[in-house]
Amino acid sequence: MEPYQQAIAEQVAEEQRHHGKAQFFWVWGALLVMTAIEVYLTYRNMPPIRMLTILMGLSLIKAALIIGFFMHMKYEISQMKWLTMCALVICLSLMLIFFPDAFRILSLGAK
Amino acid sequence: MADATLTHDMPAAYEPSLFGTYSKKIGMWLFLMSDSLTFGALLFAYSYGRISTSNWPTPFHSESIVNATIMTAFLLTSSLTMVLAVRAAVNKDAKAQRLWLLATMACGMGFVILHGREWTKLIEEGLTLSVFPRLAGHAATGELGGVALSVPQFPATFFGLTGMHMLHVTLGVVYLGVVALRRYFIPVLLLFWLAAWLGTPATSPFHYGAHVLLLASVVCSIVLWLKPKVYDSSDVEVAGLYWHFVDLVWMFIFPLVYLMSAKIL
Numbered sequence: 001m002e003p004y005q006q007a008i009a010e011q012v013a014e015e016q017r018h019h020g021k022a023q024f025f026w027v028w029g030a031l032l033v034m035t036a037i038e039v040y041l042t043y044r045n046m047p048p049i050r051m052l053t054i055l056m057g058l059s060l061i062k063a064a065l066i067i068g069f070f071m072h073m074k075y076e077i078s079q080m081k082w083l084t085m086c087a088l089v090i091c092l093s094l095m096l097i098f099f100p101d102a103f104r105i106l107s108l109g110a111k
Numbered sequence: 112m113a114d115a116t117l118t119h120d121m122p123a124a125y126e127p128s129l130f131g132t133y134s135k136k137i138g139m140w141l142f143l144m145s146d147s148l149t150f151g152a153l154l155f156a157y158s159y160g161r162i163s164t165s166n167w168p169t170p171f172h173s174e175s176i177v178n179a180t181i182m183t184a185f186l187l188t189s190s191l192t193m194v195l196a197v198r199a200a201v202n203k204d205a206k207a208q209r210l211w212l213l214a215t216m217a218c219g220m221g222f223v224i225l226h227g228r229e230w231t232k233l234i235e236e237g238l239t240l241s242v243f244p245r246l247a248g249h250a251a252t253g254e255l256g257g258v259a260l261s262v263p264q265f266p267a268t269f270f271g272l273t274g275m276h277m278l279h280v281t282l283g284v285v286y287l288g289v290v291a292l293r294r295y296f297i298p299v300l301l302l303f304w305l306a307a308w309l310g311t312p313a314t315s316p317f318h319y320g321a322h323v324l325l326l327a328s329v330v331c332s333i334v335l336w337l338k339p340k341v342y343d344s345s346d347v348e349v350a351g352l353y354w355h356f357v358d359l360v361w362m363f364i365f366p367l368v369y370l371m372s373a374k375i376l
Contacts, residue, residue: 008133009345013201016348021198028191032184035365039180042370055366062362070194070355072348077131080140088144095155102162 015075027069034058139349143356146279150360153272154367160264161371168258168265169374170238175229179369182225183361186280189218190358193287197351200344208347212291215354219284226277227317230270234316238266244314269368276364278323279357285327290342290350294335300328 038058041051068074073081130137161167171179196211234243237256259266288296307321 005133005135008128009135009343012132012136012348013344016198016201019198021195024191024194024198028187031187031190035180035183035187038366038370039176042176042373043375048371052371055370059362059366063359066190066355066359066362070190070358071352080130080132080137083130084140084144088147091144091148092151095151098155098159099162102159105163106165 016072019072019075023069027065031062031065034062133345135345135349136352139352143352146356147360150272150275150363153268153275154363157268157272157368160268164262164264166262167372168255168262169372170233170236170255170258170265171369171373173375175232176369176373176375178225178229179365182222182229183365185218185222185225186358186361189215189222190355192218193351193354197344197348200347203344209291212287212347216284216287216291219280219287219354223277223280223284226273226280230273230317231315238269240266240270243316244318272364272368276357276360279360281323282327283354283357285324285331286350286353289331289335290346293342294339297328297332297335300324300331304328 038055041054046054067085073085128134128137192211192214196208196215199205199207199211233255236254237259239259285296285300288300292299301324304321304324307317307324311318311321
């Protein structure tokens with residue numbers, strides 16, 4: 001690695017030395033609990049739309065915890081946070097454009 | 112003109128990064144963003160098929176749900192051990208770093224083995240793709256034999272999505288193995304390949320899929336030969352980013368594919 005890159009990496013490592021270990025266990029526990037809730041909901045007969053909404057909500061919370069704490073995004077500078085996350089969310093949201101077509105096929109009664 | 116030099120205000124020794132971190136990490140983030148679009152496309156394709164198909168199957172019995180839940184627990188635990196490996200690396204504790212990396216690999220392998228078992232069970236029940244080796248008798252008589260014929264979108268999107276994820280987990284284990292053990296991992300990888308190849312019947316897709324490990328061992332050998340090095344905390348952190356991403360993707364596959372297609376009586 002180039003010396004100046006090494007210097008930045010050392011600085012990042014120094015910042016990470018101050019992160020408490022306990023928070024990672026809390027996040028891990030929260031992720032397991034949310035997974036258990038998801039499985040519990042599966043064993044209850046819920047309307048699919050309601051079930052999907054709850055499951056996706058929990059998945060988004062889990063994703064935020066993983067990105068924020070395990071991937072250390074919480075500790076990055078704001079340029080890094082905003083540019084990466086906004087780009088990702090916008091690109092993924094653009095794929096929603098296909099869903100109206102899926103509903104159209106269903107309403108046509110195509111087999 | 113030959114003596115002219117370009118000058119700028121930035122000091123030559125140290126140029127601050129726009130993103131406040133080193134290039135390797137930014138490179139991995141860019142790769143993960145592009146990879147998330149790959150998985151995004153697969154997840155959207157699965158959801159599209161599900162919405163547009165009125166007779167979408169619900170083939171996952173309680174046994175499959177329990178299996179997938181254990182797989183999820185394996186991945187979540189592997190993320191914890193990975194973050195502890197990064198922590199050990201920044202504290203320059205080489206022994207703890209290696210142990211946590213090996214623990215992460217063990218959880219990843221547990222995930223792949225359980226996933227392989229799930230695939231095998233589904234294939235035996237008749238859910239298959241035309242590219243898979245023929246399994247005599249099962250396709251016609253299995254519980255899911257009709258599903259593959261009446262709703263071909265389901266096996267196509269299910270095996271496509273989960274197979275891509277399984278490939279990522281497998282390559283993640285290889286990546287961590289190289290970071291943890293460096294060149295000593297190559298013979299271990301070759302042993303894994305032999306075990307996976309010889310330990311699975313010729314009718315299993317994993318019999319041929321095991322050659323991914325052989326290919327990975329060739330690529331890793333070339334990389335380690337061209338650039339032998341001791342991996343430092345930045346390498347462990349970048350490997351960790353990849354591993355957490357694999358975990359993150361599963362957080363969407365598990366509810367969308369398994370829990371929303373559960374058959375709980």
